[in-house]
Amino acid sequence: MSNTIPKIVVVGGGAGGLELVTKLGKKLGKKGKAEVILVDSTHTHIWKPLLHEVAAGTLDSHEDEIEYLGQANVSGFRFRLGRMEGLDRDKKQIIVAPTLTPDGVEVIPRRRFDYDYLVISVGSISHDFGIKGVKDNCLFLDTTKQAEVFQNKLMQAYLQAHTQGKPLDEGQLNIAIVGAGATGIELSAQLHEVSHLLSAYGLDEVKPQDVKISIIEAANRVLPGLPENLSAATTNELVKLGVEVHTGERVVEVTERAIMTESGKTIPAAIKVWAAGIKGPEFLKDIAGLETNWMNQLVVKSTLQTTLDDDIYAIGDCCACKWQGHDENIPPRAQAAHQMASLAFKSIKNRMAGKEAPEFEYHDYGSLVSLGKYSTVGNLMGNLSKGSMMIEGFLARLMYLSLYKMHQTALFGPFRVVMLSLSHIFRRSVHPKIKLH
Ligand SMILES: Cc1cc2nc3c(=O)[nH]c(=O)nc-3n(C[C@H](O)[C@H](O)[C@H](O)COP(=O)(O)OP(=O)(O)OC[C@H]3O[C@@H](n4cnc5c(N)ncnc54)[C@H](O)[C@@H]3O)c2cc1C
The missing domain is CATH 3.50.50.60 (FAD/NAD(P)-binding domain)
Structure with missing residues (x-):
């Protein structure tokens, strides 16, 4: 590591990455203890579990999206637009593809960013399993x-x-x-x-x-x-x-x-x-000699560090992390990305202070499935229910909504989330319940 402050690069500002970079920015970036950079291929963030509502038109994506530049400004990190396409582990640099206009004109050339710590949180894409058509x-x-x-x-x-x-x-x-x-x-x-x-x-x-x-x-x-x-x-x-x-x-x-x-x-x-299965983005496959699995996910240790490089972490859908006490890996869910973001923050902070990287323990709090205005069903796991307990209806709906509120709270803090929720209710009272164009 150089004499200057460490450079922390987070690639992918999704459910996990944006929470992580916000925390890193507030706790380290603003205090001048680290330079924190977010790289994402898009300008804005929308919490992925809302995408089916955008598809159906019951949510206008522009209503709930967050501008990365705006979030960076208030949280103490820098945002750089671009799609990561490669990694140079010898030089400790990520390689970001040129950004083009829709008609192919280059706006930003291919770039490289140095890192001391790199967190890859680029999520997943659909897996078509090679099925014809x-x-x-x-x-x-x-x-x-x-x-x-x-x-x-x-x-x-x-x-x-x-x-x-x-x-x-x-x-x-x-x-x-x-x-x-x-x-x-x-x-x-x-x-x-x-x-x-x-x-x-x-x-x-x-x-x-x-x-x-x-x-x-x-x-x-x-x-x-x-x-x-x-x-x-x-x-x-x-x-x-x-x-x-x-x-x-x-x-x-x-x-x-x-x-x-x-x-x-x-x-x-x-x-x-x-909507039948996921895999990591193609560019991750065997990237820079790191270990990846058949789903292009980066294989990580229980510390969320990649198996072959301690300075590179992977969190969220794009990582394959063994679920302690289970036969399978930790499932690709928003709650896993949320918990992994918290651990990656702790780990980087510890290591900057010369301490050990902590181990990740996934807490499955259950799953909730929203059937729109009709119903919500789910199961609660763990301390709250002493095992697994099925819930339905209003309570399940409240728990479902609280998942998104937790994400928003990690980004904006509790006061602003209350304000946002109120403004959302008022907006809903004057706008149609569905996007009509
Ligand atoms: C319709 C739908 C409904 C869902 N519902 C639920 C639910 O109810 N509960 C639940 O727990 N989970 C749900 N999920 C799964 C959940 O959304 C994911 O597990 C979660 O978003 C994973 O978070 P992540 O941070 O790993 O990735 P993401 O949130 O997907 O974020 C990835 C980010 O990386 C960026 N990116 C991608 N490639 C690159 C690149 N090459 N360079 C730079 N940036 C890049 C993307 O632009 C994006 O911002 C749902 C998913 C979908 C699609």
Whole structure:
């Protein structure tokens, strides 16, 4: 390390990275104890678990997004726009790709940033498992832009159906979601709500029942990663909403018009969404000789340091960290990214003071799945419930909302979160419940 203050670079300002860099900036950057830099490929942050609401149009992404430059200014870190594409471990530099305008004009050239400590928190992307036709015919919900593309496509389909002056073609407004994890389930409930709202807002040539929503899942139940009672309760709710649930169906091909499964089913759909698994971004695969797994995740020790380089940490969805006492790794969830951000902060601070890097212990507080305005189901784990306890309805909804509030509190502090929540309530009272363009 040089004589000057240490340089801490965090790549990826998502659920984990933005919390980490905010804390580092406030505790070290502002006091001149370290230079803290955030690198992200976009200008703004939106908490990823909200993306299905952006896709459905029940949340306007511009309402909840955070400008990185603004957050940097109040929190004591610097923001640098760009997409990391490589790593030079000998020189301790990250390599950031040139930033181009949509028509290909270079705005910022390829750059390198020095680091003493590097934290990679670039999240995940959808995994299509190489299945034929997925890449070309499905929509994904990995980024805000993709969620907005989905919302545009949905509105266009509705407007066309509303104005075409003839009965709908078969499957014209069918929406098929592949993957019955939390993302797929939450999206299906939001889309059901939207089909009623759009009709109420005047697109009444389309009846809610004209929109057929299907979920296709390879496992034999929805929410396969969660307890069975939660799956059963969720299936009941979905059936009540009229969502078609196809479990035990492995998708083998997706065409422009339909989804085909191994058992021979053909599910016609105009709009198809892929939410069936994740992997780390491609550039991470074997990056600079670091250890990565089959999902492109960086393998980390229990300290969240990468196995082959103590100065490089990985947190959140892009890391593979053994879950103590379990056969599997820590699951890719917002609560894991949140907890990992806290540990990475402690670890860097300790090491700057010449102390040991602490070990990460993941606390699973349970999972909550929001079925929009209809219901929320979930299970609570740990001290609060002495084991696992299923919760439903208002209490579950409150717990679900508190996850996002925790993230906001880490970024803005409790007072501003109360103010934000109040302003959100007032905004909602004057704006439509759904984005209508
Ligand atoms: C629709 C949806 C619903 C979800 N619901 C829930 C839920 O209810 N509960 C839950 O616990 N989890 C949920 N998740 C999962 C949760 O969102 C993730 O586990 C969490 O966001 C991971 O945080 P992260 O910090 O690792 O990555 P992210 O939050 O994804 O952030 C990654 C950041 O890295 C940036 N980035 C990516 N590549 C580069 C690069 N090459 N260079 C620079 N920057 C880069 C991105 O722009 C982004 O800002 C949901 C996910 C989705 C998609």
